[in-house]
Amino acid sequence: MKGNLAGPAAELRITNLVKRFGGSAMAANAFVAVDNISLTVPAGSFFAMLGPSGCGKTTTLRMVAGLEQPTSGEILLNGNDITHLKPYNRPVNTVFQSYALFPHLTVFENVAFGLRRKNEQNISKRVDAMLELVQLDGYGARRPAQLSGGQQQRVALARALINAPQVLLLDEPLGALDLKLRRQMQLELKRIQSEVSTTFVHVTHDQEEAMTMADTIAVMRHGRVEQLASPIDLYERPATAFVANFLGKSNLLEGRVTGTAGAMLLVETHGVALRLPAANRPAAAAELYVGVRPEKLHMTGTGAPVPAGHNALEATVTDSSFMGVSTQYVVRTAWQQELTVFAQNMGVDGMRARGTAVQLHWDPQHTFAVPRTGSPLETEAEL
């Protein structure tokens, strides 16, 4: 199954890629969409480019596809320079955001389009096999307009994959689907990727989608790569305040490094001493944000014993919303900062009322730190 459906997966390497729109660097209306990006996508991996709209992810993808010419920089496929090849000469294929299915052709002819251009053999057999892979066997004679959104999405995928691309590019492929279908297609895409073992490069603004599917995620912002890591690393050890807020929720506390104790870094925040693994320190700077995820926080009544070595804070409950599996609390610290706490619904103690004084504590291992550049709220405004 694998061998005849996909070509050899290739490593994609991007070096110093720049895309500037609107004339020269000096022009007032120049807009830098992609600002000196370098990254490597290992062969056979599922790679996601994640970021808010306007972060340059789609432009980067279009340059890899050949639909946009880079201002400077190189794009290498298995070491071969493809930067200036025409789209139709590149061994990559794209699943377009709006699918871009040919409305005047049947599903079969849509899928066969690439093979016919290359004068390949056994077209009928290969198209049927591909339609089977995307679970659309028997739909070959229909027109795209006669299919549902999810089915059109599968046709778009089949039409690209059948050409055995060395890299498959997916531009927000699930953006037009409703939530339930999107979840289903996420798993489906993952299954197909492992079946054909082609390199997938997936562009999305949906952090959950990227986390579910990708092996590696490049979080992008303002045309640059903010952080490139596995979903777990991105979540547990975000490198910047932007990443910490873009992927899930974070509580960020202004802190100042006061020293070290073995493998632990000592930080003081508004008079409270906190500890975190020294390995999580982002830079030599003394000023930083200390971060902890809402679900890592334990909430107890004031005066309850804190496990030895845990970081602890005092706060007051200002708001709570019951969400079934958990309750989301907003608490206010002594220095008037609002923090979010997710308390799992263990059925042990009831909801804590507004105004209740509480104590928060958490394992220092669950503490991360990011450089103090800009306000942590700045990134929230962007989202």
Added chain:
Amino acid sequence: MSPVPPRRGLLSGTAWMPYALLLPGLLWLGLFFVTPILTLLSTSLQEGSISTGYRFTWRFANYTNAFSDYQAQFGRSILYAGLATLLALVICYPLAYFIAFRAGRYKNLMLLIVVAPFFTSFLIRTLSWKIILADSGWVVGMFQTLGLLPPGGRLLATSFAVVAGITYNFLPFMTLPLYTSLERLDASLIEAAGDLYAGPVTAFFKVTFPLSMPGVVAGTLLTFIPAAGDYINVRFLGTPSQSMLGNVIDSRFLAVLDYPTAAALSITLMFTILVLVGLYVRRAGTEDLV
């Protein structure tokens, strides 16, 4: 895509409302389209002469006589209209393509220029071609210099002049529908074709052109149908040896006052065009392209 429910306007509350909205149009068409056609049909089956008067006698011979007498003009109508349509398509497609995809902020200005000739009368525009193609004009001079015309040769009073005139007069009718269908074309489809190994030429013939077929069909019909009945271009730019069916109908009706023949010719032309158009639309297969 799921089927779109019919749009409900403000006035759609009552069952009779849609018919009431149709009424003015139906009355107008009944009065000024159906009645004249029926009159024409009955006239075409009359016999007699202008001095003795015409009587309705089911005289089908009017048709056979008219057709055999004016075969040449009939053929020229179809030929000239066909040639002009083809030429207009070849001229207008690149123009419409340019306006749709490349004109940027000059799009509206260019469209205005396309329809600008409509601001002067059809007659004036055709008469100016008489000046352009005149024996002493620069076009004839250039053709002679280039050796395309022998010394002393002329353009006026030739089939060339007639076809050129018809083509010119119908350019906007061809350009606008082509522009509309190209403008609607989703640019990502062309990108997708490129992504799937189609070079620019293949992408054009496999994607762009087939998807612009509704515009091609609309444009060719809007050009061919009126062109086949045209008689102004022949009158000003041609001679009787270029005359088309329109000229015969014109003279039969208004000069000779031979109403039955003129009516029979009109009906024949109308019917022929209807059949040609029917075949063409079927062949073009644009039903499922909207």
